[in-house]
Amino acid sequence: AQSVSQHNHHVILSEAASLELGCNYSYGGTVNLFWYVQYPGQHLQLLLKYFSGDPLVKGIKGFEAEFIKSKFSFNLRKPSVQWSDTAEYFCAVTLSGAGSYQLTFGKGTKLSVIP
């Protein structure tokens, strides 16, 4: 079965710092990749997704992620974080084809941005 690893449990940054959250998955086949965000007290929202094509994916709110197939990675980046980016971030994967609706999530990374 596929699995997703997020390297950092909690990241603390000052405003305007750059952000990179690591995500690795284990599966040898074709996958689809997602980053979700959960702001305090809110539900999960999709930040960005990758299915195919350009491995650099742009999402909402200035986030982007790069799919590196050889490294089984899909790291999330943002050049300059804001206090409002404080949230928990989840990387997720689905398999292409049958069962493609089953999202497998990492454990999440809590991001705290200090004003």
Next chain:
Amino acid sequence: NAGVMQNPRHLVRRRGQEARLRCSPMKGHSHVYWYRQLPEEGLKFMVYLQKENIIDESGMPKERFSAEFPKEGPSILRIQQVVRGDSAAYFCASSPSTGVHNEQFFGPGTRLTVL
């Protein structure tokens, strides 16, 4: 345009009682997914339902757990004879149809605490 609704948001049960969690999908969505998030873990897929049909329950524990999505009304996740290990956040998601290109929209979750 209301999003995915879940109720109750918080549910406390004593061991041996029954827990009923409700999920109303977004308007126009006929596909419902339930996920469970245990403490310090990522969300894990439990079951996928369409109206009046269970499509995939491969992630659901074999005993005490059941799910339905009737023709009318919300989807229900039912846990009989709850135990402390059932304490978790239960998230529902919906999509307009299945397939990898259809985003799953998540509800706010129900946090179940078993005393």
